[in-house]
Amino acid sequence: MSPYAGHRAGTTVREAVVRFLRETGMTTAFGNPGSTELRMFRDWPEDFTYVLGLQESTAVALAAGHALGTRRAAFVSLHSAGGVGHALGAVFNAHRDRVPLLIVAGQQARSLIQLRPFLGADEPDRFPRPYVKFARQPERAADVPAVLAEAHRIAMTHPRGPVFVSVPEDDWDEPAEPVRPRTVHAAYTADQDALAALAARLDTCARPALVAGPGVDDEEALPEARALAERTRAAVWISPLSGRSGFPETHPLFQGFLPPVPGQLAARLAPYDVVVALGAPVFTYHVAEDAPPLHPGTELFHLDCDPAQAAWLPTGTSIVTCLKPALTRLTAQLASTDREPPPPRPAPPPAGSGPGITAELVFDLLRARLPRDRVLVEEAPSHRDALHARVPVDASGGFLTTGSGALGWGLPLAVGRALADRRRVVCVLGDGSALYSVQALWTAARHRAPVSYVLLDNGGYAAVRSLGRRIGVSPVPGTDITGIDFPALAAALGCPADHATDPADLPAALDRVLDADDEDGPRLLHLRVAATEGAMYTDPWAG
Structure with a gap:
């Protein structure tokens, strides 16, 4: 049977896209509408909510908050080249914070594109790069639903992030086949020999530490990170300037937040002979300083689902994997330990009283x-x-x-x-x-x-x-x-x-x-x- 069986003949691009959005749970749309999106809004469905942001970067951030709360991709509508330009700062944030967004930008009519029209976007698929995982303007109107479905799958595959599709404004009324959502399971499994070697190193080290990054929260792996910390009695830090929570901060093993300064960061990690970074860039610096990333004697292991991040780290051994399955298997391979846990982080003194508010x-x-x-x-x-x-x-x-x-x-x-x-x-x-x-x-x-x-x-x-x-x-x-x-x-x-x-x-x-x-x-x-x-x-x- 055809996967499109049961759908009525004569479906338009707009109807196919609305159906896809509904079936993937994206019935709350965020945006700031303009002329090149008007046909998309024809017969706007009553079960959809449109959340208006009064500037496109605001609309993207609104959508990002919704995506983080629902753990699903959010749909964002931007207005042609100008709207994409306004939004790029927020798209940059979403990319770095691994927020899945399905961004659709209006484009002028196909019949006008060659004439460099008012509000037309030149090379629209290049404009938001490199801060989207996928960018495309479909070759034909009939391809729009399938391209959006592909973009959605890419947005939701770890490492998650924003994707971008440019749609000419006259495409929405053209005929197109509906596309049904499908599931992509992307539980990247770590090399078993690499995990076994890491487990052996954690068993024999004297002073282990974990660095929890935003990937722990993104992959909902906090329980697994906590179990690993408790099994190894490791000190736990959160990576510099992390955009997410990554470990319970009242836990006795929690030590604090790494600074975004090379020398200070290396000094914080110097007491540890083995450091395991979990979904963390580790070396996120805000200021330049002539200092090595780690002191001699500190050995780094890095677990993350992003092969690009594994490639650019300046030191250490990277294992490309999704965190939940890897941490579960790693913890199961560890021997029990009687090493002394690190002392709890001291509480700051109470704020002093004075004439003004601090x-x-x-x-x-x-x-x-x-x-x-x-x-x-x-x-x-x-x-x-x-x-x-x-x-x-x-x-x-x-x-x-x-x-x-x-x-x-x-x-x-x-x-x-x-x-x-x-x-x-x-x-x-x-x-x-x-x-x-x-x-x-x-x-x-x-x-x-x-x-x-x-x-x-x-x-x-x-x-x-x-x-x-x-x-x-x-x-x-x-x-x-x-x-x-x-x-x-x-x-x-x-x-x-x-x-x-x-x-x-x-x-x-x-x-x-x-x-x-x-x-x-x-x-x-x-x-x-x-x-x-x-x-x-x-x-x-x-x-």
Whole structure:
């Protein structure tokens, strides 16, 4: 029997695509519509939800949050070349953070493409590269459903990520055969000899350590990573600037977050004779420094599903594999051990009292109020190390940020994540970060997304100023942001907002923004905090 049996004759590209989206669970679409997408929206199905982002990078981040919450690909509609250009910073984030997105961009009519028309995209399949796993404009209108289905399979195959299809606007009304979804199982299995050699090395080493990266969360392998750590009694670190949670941070084996500085990172790992990186780039640096990646005597093993990442690592032995099956088999091969576990990470001292509100005080109060199952989204670069030290995350998927550094991700990401299961999300933002995508508050309000925003206003791009001080560049022009009434701006976009200036008022203000009912939609708390005066990454990261 034909795989298309039972479908009526005369199906259009639009009908075939809508059917495919419905059957793959992508009935929530994200985008910012334009003229080249109009035919796609003809007879828009009533069981679909369209989430409007007021700029294309915002739409991509909204979709990414939804994909991370549902663990499925999300559908994003962009408007021709201009919309793809606007969105590329967010596409870059999605690529580095392994977020599966099915991105469809409108293109001018096929009959006009040769004439370089208004809104036409030249070489559209090259535009978003290299930050998509797949990019294509189908040769024929009839191929659109099949190309979209292929792109979806690629997006959902580890290492997952965004894919891109350009569709000429007159294709949507053309005839095409429907395409049914099919499953691709991609449980890459590690070489058994390589796993056995690693198990033997872990059995004989004196001081093992694990480095948990975003791949642990992406592959839902946190229970397996924890079992390996407990079996080996290894110290556990999280990779530098990771965009995901990778290990329960209140666990006694957890040691902290590796710094994105070559010498500091090597020094943190120097006490260990064997380090096993799990779904982690390991050497994600933010500043340049003349230092080796690891000290002599530290042997690195690296497990990850991405062969490209395995290829570029400067040192160590890589095993290309999906983590869940590999960690299960590795742990089963290990002998029991009586080695002494590392001492627990010391807790930071309580934030001091003073005349003004500090980020450290906010985080201490947040820690006491944040339910263990609450998702925490962060985009406050100058306060990130303090947040990590004072607000531990234990749950898989419990922490989300950008692992690549393109700002404007956190605010809309939190909206998409909240819409995925309608549970309240907490988002900690800096003022500079918020202004990249503040229009997403309108989307949050329109869809009553349960997000509690805590906006730390330090008057500018404090992280840039801090990095400038590190290399002797001070002052840095263009880093001051003043005169913005954030509560009024949020209210104008439909998001109720509050503020506090006195530390004594802070606990009650946090309670109001955090304890809102999920049905109440978004809330924002604006807090003026002191800017960090030190140079970034000069102090030990481990808190």
